[in-house]
Amino acid sequence: MGRGNNIGKYQLGRTIGEGTYAKVKLAVDSTNGRPVAIKIMDRKMVMQSDLRNQVQREIRTMKLLHHPSIVRIHEVIGTKTKIYMVMEYIPGGQLADKMSYAKKLSESEARKIFHQLIDAVDYCHNRGVYHRDLKPENLLLDGKGNLKVSDFGLCALHKTASMLTTTCGSPFYIAPELIARKSYEGAAADVWSCGVILFELLSGDLPFDERNLISLYKKISTADYTYPQWFTESQKKLISRILDPNPRKRITLPEIFEDEWFQIDYVPSCGYECDEKIFLDDVNAAFDADEEDMKQKTRLGSKHTVIETVRKIEAAAMDVSLSVERMNNFKMKMHQKPKMKRYNRSYYDLSAEVIEVAPMNCVVEISKSVGKIRLYEEFCKSLSSLLTKISDVSLRKEGSEKSSNNRSAQEIRSCEEQNEKVPNDLQGYSSS
Numbered sequence: 285m286g287r288g289n290n291i292g293k294y295q296l297g298r299t300i301g302e303g304t305y306a307k308v309k310l311a312v313d314s315t316n317g318r319p320v321a322i323k324i325m326d327r328k329m330v331m332q333s334d335l336r337n338q339v340q341r342e343i344r345t346m347k348l349l350h351h352p353s354i355v356r357i358h359e360v361i362g363t364k365t366k367i368y369m370v371m372e373y374i375p376g377g378q379l380a381d382k383m384s385y386a387k388k389l390s391e392s393e394a395r396k397i398f399h400q401l402i403d404a405v406d407y408c409h410n411r412g413v414y415h416r417d418l419k420p421e422n423l424l425l426d427g428k429g430n431l432k433v434s435d436f437g438l439c440a441l442h443k444t445a446s447m448l449t450t451t452c453g454s455p456f457y458i459a460p461e462l463i464a465r466k467s468y469e470g471a472a473a474d475v476w477s478c479g480v481i482l483f484e485l486l487s488g489d490l491p492f493d494e495r496n497l498i499s500l501y502k503k504i505s506t507a508d509y510t511y512p513q514w515f516t517e518s519q520k521k522l523i524s525r526i527l528d529p530n531p532r533k534r535i536t537l538p539e540i541f542e543d544e545w546f547q548i549d550y551v552p553s554c555g556y557e558c559d560e561k562i563f564l565d566d567v568n569a570a571f572d573a574d575e576e577d578m579k580q581k582t583r584l585g586s587k588h589t590v591i592e593t594v595r596k597i598e599a600a601a602m603d604v605s606l607s608v609e610r611m612n613n614f615k616m617k618m619h620q621k622p623k624m625k626r627y628n629r630s631y632y633d634l635s636a637e638v639i640e641v642a643p644m645n646c647v648v649e650i651s652k653s654v655g656k657i658r659l660y661e662e663f664c665k666s667l668s669s670l671l672t673k674i675s676d677v678s679l680r681k682e683g684s685e686k687s688s689n690n691r692s693a694q695e696i697r698s699c700e701e702q703n704e705k706v707p708n709d710l711q712g713y714s715s716s
Contacts, residue, residue, distance in 0.1 A: 376425030388488030414470025479526030600667035
């Protein structure tokens with residue numbers, strides 16, 4: 285795969301990050317001169333350390349997330365000895381580095397970063413992704429000082445109603461409910477970490493900063509912290525609502541969006557759709573595995589032409605209030621129509637591809653990786669009903685042929701649950 289300092293079309297440069305199980309190198313895409321960051325993992329060490337599920341979860345999660353404040357993944361390359369994750373290069377380094385020399389930030393700069401952090405976290409939560417390790421070391425800054433969330437090695441992919449049980453994260457940013465080792469909601473835990481980060485941005489210090497873990501956890505469990513004298517009442521009000529040790533009383537993301545201090549100069553992030561198609565080599569092939577991707581799939585038969593079949597897909601989407609985006613003549617994506625309120629976003633990842641078997645015989649493959657199962661099932665049901673209605677052209681062509689075989693067989697694969705394991709840490713781009 286690689287020759288010398290080249291990995292495929294990428295020319296490797298200096299090391300910009302290093303951990304126990306991986307290192308990150310700066311590289312250049314020889315086809316367009318674009319700089320990228322390549323995370324290099326020793327395949328044998330990943331297997332021996334039982335980190336395979338963690339690495340696969342991180343790759344699959346990043347594959348789902350296309351947001352301006354989240355680090356992008358471009359592709360994955362596997363060899364006999366190495367696994368290479370090719371990612372967006374963020375030149376500004378870690379937010380932690382900026383904090384180490386800038387100390388506290390101005391109110392306007394802290395608010396801007398917090399806006400982008402909350403936007404990114406809200407996007408993740410609406411897709412069922414909980415980061416669980418939010419901290420300045422995992423927040424990068426681009427050349428213009430804009431935030432990029434990275435390191436999804438500890439993330440969890442769960443349905444909204446599911447409770448998590450694995451205790452993970454960094455001690456200074458961990459929520460009280462994780463310390464208690466009880467089941468918890470990933471959304472509330474991430475919100476707590478965001479509150480700690482906001483406090484640090486505005487004060488230059490952590491709200492809970494004890495070197496002794498027992499003392500640290502006692503302060504976190506009781507939310508025992510002191511505001512600096514320069515904190516405004518609006519800042520105190522927001523932070524106190526976030527750093528509530530009772531997760532049931534803790535402020536939620538929709539409530540943060542409505543907060544008076546947060547709303548100042550707030551501009552919602554745009555560009556949620558990816559501006560280029562992400563090409564991922566077979567992730568499982570990098571591990572020599574044959575596991576299914578985290579998708580639900582249905583295949584439907586169609587006794588119509590490709591054009592007629594595509595029209596029926598569009599009609600079925602309209603039936604369940606989904607908008608259609610044509611990718612090409614055979615493939616399209618469906619999106620849930622956005623809500624009016626900026627904080628009540630809903631994300632849906634559904635695609636349909638038409639495969640022509642014969643002029644009057646097609647197969648429609650429907651895939652869903654994110655979104656409500658009810659909407660997915662309603663779309664499949666609507667499309668199945670439309671496809672069983674044979675067109676006049678097919679009736680004339682097939683004559684007296686039996687129509688009993690026109691009904692398609694559905695195969696809906698359930699989403700595989702991800703095993704959670706606590707990994708090591710590589711600042712910025714994650715370490716596996």
